[in-house]
Amino acid sequence: MSVMRLGHINVRVLDIEEAVDHYVNVNGMIQTHVDPLGNVYLKCWDEWDKYSVVLSPSDQAGMNHIAYKVKSDADLDMYKTRITEAGIDVEEVPAGTLEFVGRALKFKVPSEHEMYLYAEKEYVGTSVGTTNPDPWPDDLKGVGAHWVDHALLMCPFDPETGVNTVAEVTSFMVDVLDFYLVEQVMVGPDGDIQLATWLSCSNTPHDIAFVGGPVSGLHHLAYFLDSWNDVLKAADIMSKKRVKIDVTPQRHGITRGYTIYYFDPSGNRNETFAGLGYLAQPDRPVTTWTEDQLGAGIFYHTRELVESFTTVYT
Ligand SMILES: [Fe+2]
Incomplete structure (x- = not known):
C-alpha cells in the first residue's frame, strides 16, 4: 500500500468569512495560508503537513477535489501507469500548482470526483512538536479535532x-x-x-x-x-x-x-x-x-x- 492517507479536501463555500469561522472555531482548525485567489488553507493541531482543508469561495457548495498522499515520488510514476492502463486520463500537475505541494497526478475517478495524488507537501509540524510532546496543546478551539x-x-x-x-x-x-x-x-x-x-x-x-x-x-x-x-x-x-x-x-x-x-x-x-x-x-x-x-x-x-x-x- 503506497497511498498513505487523505491529504486534503478542497471544499467550496458560499461565504468565506462564515466558513473560516466555522472551520476554526467549531472544528478547531488552524488557518495556515490564504492564496491570491482568496482560498483559505487550514490544518488540525495534530497534523504536520501545511493543510488538510482548502476552503474556496464559490456560489455553490460542494467539493472541488480530494487529494491523497503517497509514500514517494516513484509511487506517482507507478500510479500514473496504472491509472492510464485502467483507461482513465491522468494529468501531470507541476510542483506548486497545488500550493505547497510537489508534483501531482490529477484524474477523475469513475464516480466523477476529481482526485489528486501527491508525495510531498510542506511540513510545518504539529502543535505539540516532536520532542517530549504534551498530549494536547493549549488554546484548542471548538471541538479541537485531531x-x-x-x-x-x-x-x-x-x-x-x-x-x-x-x-x-x-x-x-x-x-x-x-x-x-x-x-x-x-x-x-x-x-x-x-x-x-x-x-x-x-x-x-x-x-x-x-x-x-x-x-x-x-x-x-x-x-x-x-x-x-x-x-x-x-x-x-x-x-x-x-x-x-x-x-x-x-x-x-x-x-x-x-x-x-x-x-x-x-x-x-x-x-x-x-x-x-x-x-x-x-x-x-x-x-x-x-x-x-x-x-x-x-x-x-x-x-x-x-x-x-x-x-x-x-
Ligand atoms: Fe463518516
Missing part, C-alpha cells in the same frame, strides 16, 4: 438503468490505488448490488467511503476525536455555537464509530468521528450489511435511516 479522518462521496447510482458507479469506483480504488474493501452495503432482490462501500489504505476502518445517490457529490468530511466523551462535548459546543446538527451523537453500526453529523454554514456536511472502531487489516474479512439492516448499519441505536442522510448533500 485530524481530517475520511470523506464519504456520493456516486451516481440507478439500479433501474444499471448505473452503479459505487461498484466502479470501488474496483478502481482496490485494483488501481491499492485500497482494500472493509465494509459494504448490498441491495437488490438478490443482494448483489453494491450500494455503499468503506475502503482503507491504512489501519483505520475507512480512509474513503462511497454511497450511491442521484448525482455525484460530497456527503461529508470527517474529523477525528478521541472518545465518546469528546463527541458529547463536541455536540455541546455545536449547540452553544448554534451549529445546525443533522444527527446528534450516535454509534455507527458500520465502522463502529461514534458520530455527529452537522453542517458548515454553506451546507457542507461535516462529521466528528471518534473511537478506533477496530484495527482494519487488508486480510480482514469484508463486513456486509444487507438492505433490510441498512438503518442499523448507519445509525446503530435508532436502527432507522434519517431521510436527510441520503437526500441532502453538496
Whole structure:
C-alpha cells in the first residue's frame, strides 16, 4: 500500500468569512495560508503537513477535489501507469500548482470526483512538536479535532438503468490505488448490488467511503476525536455555537464509530468521528450489511435511516 492517507479536501463555500469561522472555531482548525485567489488553507493541531482543508469561495457548495498522499515520488510514476492502463486520463500537475505541494497526478475517478495524488507537501509540524510532546496543546478551539479522518462521496447510482458507479469506483480504488474493501452495503432482490462501500489504505476502518445517490457529490468530511466523551462535548459546543446538527451523537453500526453529523454554514456536511472502531487489516474479512439492516448499519441505536442522510448533500 503506497497511498498513505487523505491529504486534503478542497471544499467550496458560499461565504468565506462564515466558513473560516466555522472551520476554526467549531472544528478547531488552524488557518495556515490564504492564496491570491482568496482560498483559505487550514490544518488540525495534530497534523504536520501545511493543510488538510482548502476552503474556496464559490456560489455553490460542494467539493472541488480530494487529494491523497503517497509514500514517494516513484509511487506517482507507478500510479500514473496504472491509472492510464485502467483507461482513465491522468494529468501531470507541476510542483506548486497545488500550493505547497510537489508534483501531482490529477484524474477523475469513475464516480466523477476529481482526485489528486501527491508525495510531498510542506511540513510545518504539529502543535505539540516532536520532542517530549504534551498530549494536547493549549488554546484548542471548538471541538479541537485531531485530524481530517475520511470523506464519504456520493456516486451516481440507478439500479433501474444499471448505473452503479459505487461498484466502479470501488474496483478502481482496490485494483488501481491499492485500497482494500472493509465494509459494504448490498441491495437488490438478490443482494448483489453494491450500494455503499468503506475502503482503507491504512489501519483505520475507512480512509474513503462511497454511497450511491442521484448525482455525484460530497456527503461529508470527517474529523477525528478521541472518545465518546469528546463527541458529547463536541455536540455541546455545536449547540452553544448554534451549529445546525443533522444527527446528534450516535454509534455507527458500520465502522463502529461514534458520530455527529452537522453542517458548515454553506451546507457542507461535516462529521466528528471518534473511537478506533477496530484495527482494519487488508486480510480482514469484508463486513456486509444487507438492505433490510441498512438503518442499523448507519445509525446503530435508532436502527432507522434519517431521510436527510441520503437526500441532502453538496
Ligand atoms: Fe463518516
